[in-house]
Amino acid sequence: MGKYILKRILIAIPVLIGITIIDYTIMCMAGSPLAMLQGPRVSEAAIEAKEIALGLDKPVYVQYFLWLKQLLHGNMGYSIKSFQPVSDLIGSHIGPTLLLMGVSLIASLILAVPAGIYSAIHQYSKGDYTVVTLSFLGSSVPGFFLSLLLIYIFTVRLGWLPSSGMTTLGADGGAADVAKHMVMPVIVLAFSMAGSNIRYIRSAVLEILQQDYLRTAKAKGIGHFKVICKHALRNALIPIITVIGMEIPVLFGGAVIIEQIFSWPGLGLMTMSAISGRDYPVIMGVCLLSAVVVLIGNLVTDILYALADPTIQLD
């Protein structure tokens, strides 16, 4: 097991380096971030001095290696806009994002796992058709449109839920207040994730239901409920783990748009403002972080596989 994990990490390192190179190239093609500063009130000399101070006068590959060297020392650079260290910026924004992502993931599983299993057990029934049709709807409705609809219904018409931020300004509502702000973003993220998850879990469970060991279990006459709960569900764990692994990059991306709409003070909102302000060190930091998260997610998925299914041979 230890050997396998080590091997996987060693494979992930070149991928990670490749990602940083791609990032850096894309960003260098975009031109200087100082171009935004240019104007009648800023002299050429001032821009040049700034360029030298930020190291932007050096060739691209030298800049890349400097960035990499700094990174290995634990320094992700400084924001061009606010001059804060990137690691501090990320640190102060990651909490709300993790909260939102975690709750949405759990909510989508609570929705998708029972629905997928129900749908597989009652294949071709009316309930199955309804679940599958709804799941298609879930993966077809754009998150931002669903957000607008929810805001329109729950904030504008009914006035039940707040539509932006994480807490009410000035009030100290505590956990209940945060939960109230979270309802709509979580619904949107969970609904769109549950869409694809339901179909995935359904087809996986359908496959399990046709296995010989399930026929044996049924033949023993232990009852329908026990067959499903004891024999089928344990084996359905594997597709469920796959689903969680697949969702991590989706969550990271989806959160950007949803956070923007609901002004959720997380990484996504920070990234969007960094993108529009061409704050390269911050963008690089977020891209690196997300790539690491995705690669770790893949690794953890593979390890959990081995734990859930002893017949899978690693190495």
Add this chain to the structure above:
Amino acid sequence: MKKNRIDEKNKKPPGTDLAGESYLHMVFRRFRRHHLAAVSLIVLGVIVCAALLSPVIAPYEPNEIAGPFAQAPSRDFWLGTDQIGRDMFSRLLYATRISLLVGVMATAISTVIGVLLGLVAGYFGGLADMIIMRFTDMVMSFPYILLVLVAAAIFRPGLWNIILILGFVDWPGIARLVRGNVLGLRETNFVKGSLVAGMPLRHILFSEILPNTVAPILVYATSVLALSILDEAALSFLGQGVQPPTASLGNMLNGAQSLTVLTKQPWLWLPPGLVIVCIVIAINFIGDALRDALDPNGGR
């Protein structure tokens, strides 16, 4: 319900009907069984026709100021007018055209890239395979929307840039799929036979291997199409995609970020959103039915 299905099955014992009918016939028959997909095909057909014929159907020019500002739907303006008095119905038609164009072109680009890389990786193996697959891993482990957003912000947003960006980001799935199929096909006797017969490489790759992996590519491409349309909408919604005054379904929704539009003028943002949902869900249903219909092991 259950009894009916069994009767149906008994009427057509497996094997007898397969022998007499061509592959296309079978695909068509199996496809028709999916009622939702058949309905979707009609809906999508209507939407595509309306989009293609928009210069004929649209009562006004899409960018022409045709009436009063922000008027609710009326007999003259079926879907009302926007904040500067342009006819929403005409804009919706042209927007659908742009969104479909982005989706189809992006899908075409990513399919070509994915198929070529997948063929090379799967057929030649070795170093080429390793490099291509590592590159695929890199693109895949990137949070997709983040990559698209960064790229769109950097390469000045615009119609063709959006198409190129989406096209260059969507291919990894297809490359993996093709590679996997090629790995299997390379070991089949008909490919080995051509190899022994001294057929040129071009013939083996494009006339022997590729036709045998078209079905899964087609199914996958439908999901890429649905995704590209959603992504274009999301990007344009955030203001990083197709730029006004050119209307796209996403940037028509952009206005709904303002509170007055959201609360007082639902005709400005509901129709484009519903059109996106209709298009995407129709494509998804059709893709699902195609997967079932094209599956050679599907039986029945």
